[in-house]
Amino acid sequence: MIEAMRALVPALLLSLSGPLSAQEAVPAPAAGAVQQAAPQPQPVVAPAPAPLPWTAATARETLAEVQAASKEGLNPADYAPAALEAALASGDEAAIAVAAEASWMALAKDYAAGRTPIEARIGWKSPPPRSDVEWLRAKLADGLAAGTAGETLRGLLPAHPHYRVLRAALPAATAPADSARIRANMDRWRWMPRQMGERHLFANVPGYTVDLVDGGVPVARHKIIVGARKTPTPQFSAVATAITINPPWLLPKSIVDESVGALIRRSPSAARARGYRWTATADGLQVMQMPGNRNSLGTLKIEMPNPYAIFFHDTPAKHLFNGQDLALSHGCMRTQGILGLALRLLEEVPEWDAARIDATAATNVTTGIDLPQQVPVHVGYFTVVPAKGGTVQVLPDVYGRDAAVIEALSRR
Structure with a gap:
């Protein structure tokens, strides 16, 4: 025993450390050289x-x-x-x-x-x-x-x-x-x-909420609309870097293929009226929705670069927050009262108050505001809270x- x-x-140590790397390849012999039997690889034994x-x-x-x-x-x-x-x-x-x-x-x-x-x-x-x-x-x-x-x-x-x-x-x-x-x-x-960061954003997908946490204490909570069941919001960590006023929206290919592409082909004028602009590429249509009152991102977006193109943003369809099932988006997190959340993140930039943000939004001009301190963002999935x-x-x-x-x- x-x-x-x-x-x-x-x-145990071998099982936790994963597979061993392959040995280096033996170089091929020069032309005309007498070939010898290749040496047999020796087993690698973990010390x-x-x-x-x-x-x-x-x-x-x-x-x-x-x-x-x-x-x-x-x-x-x-x-x-x-x-x-x-x-x-x-x-x-x-x-x-x-x-x-x-x-x-x-x-x-x-x-x-x-x-x-x-x-x-x-x-x-x-x-x-x-x-x-x-x-x-x-x-x-x-x-x-x-x-x-x-x-x-x-x-x-x-x-x-x-x-x-x-x-x-x-x-x-x-x-x-x-x-x-x-x-x-x-x-x-x-x-x-x-x-998770002294100050961070914590979104819980099943709770349809995002909390701003400061010093371990939630100081603000906002309701969010998350990805639908066929386009779920992933769980990951990122860093919020900026606020964008009047963000343009580069549509994912899936949305172009699903609906907007058909609208453009059927009625280009109606598509333009909704703010869509497009370019034909080898991979299909590349579509951008310009800022305006019909833009699906609304007037504010919290920039948080990540491989999944997920972020918090405003929405013109604010009535949807009144529902019980808020799994409705293509993956991004539409945020109720996002102006209040943006102002919290910009507390150290007092020149950007609500009046100035509203006035800038009214111009439909895209404007970026760097956060004075980057804020970690964590998107989780917890069904018991x-x-x-x-x-x-x-x-x-x-x-x-x-x-x-x-x-x-x-x-x-």
Whole structure:
């Protein structure tokens, strides 16, 4: 048994570090040269990591943390508690070190970046927080040196207040379905950046809201219209850099193909009256909607460069905010009261007050205002959120994404 335990850590480290890189290609021999048999590639063996100073006490502390993983919505059995218990019972110091490190590292990886595999994180485009083997093992070494192996593990968990509320609500969830959804949303928080920014924007797609958070406290909340089910808003992080007044709209090809292209071909004059201007290219029509009272972006846009062309913007169809189902857009986030949000972001630029923005908007001239400080933006997908009195609220699973996470967390 001890020999098997000693194999745990190298195998674990190899599995966490990913596939080994291919060997360099052997150059082709020169013309006329006598060819020799190509050397056989030698297997690459990962060096065994240097042993760390485990003791029975720190191993028991790790075992206690594993057994408490259920409080974080995880299954303790996934972190080899039986192997660690057997090693402790044997009294063999080497076996204890191997088993304890294997359990610690496996739990640390899930605490740091979530247990759900990447393929089950549908629509989640942000890279997971850092959880590579070298970084985690350095954390472990520091924890063992300081005698804080358990505290170091817990320090990898999200410190966000929403996570703490979900964690407190988990024991009170008596229905299996409720418990499963809380656990899924706790894991989603483990996918989020640990440092979201002293001042940041946090949009929650199922909640149809965006919060401006300052010093850890939400100071403004705005209702948003998010992507429809066939054009969902992705989850990612970006940085807000500027406010654009009277933004022109470069239409995505999907919208041109779906509707606007047909309007242009059927009635060019009607298309021009709606502000569309177009150019024929090899890939089809390239269409721009010019600023004006019919522009789909309205009068304001918050610039946040990202690969998905997603941003917050105004809308002329403000009556849509009165509905219950706000999954209506092509992916961008139409924002109710966006002028108020823009003024919050421009607090350090007092010359741009509401009157000046309104006057500029009336000109239909596109005008950009750089933010004095860039503001991180995080777009998440959370179907269980804090409510008043420390309780939680269950939101509609707009895009049907809970099932994949719940299933992944139930797998062994």
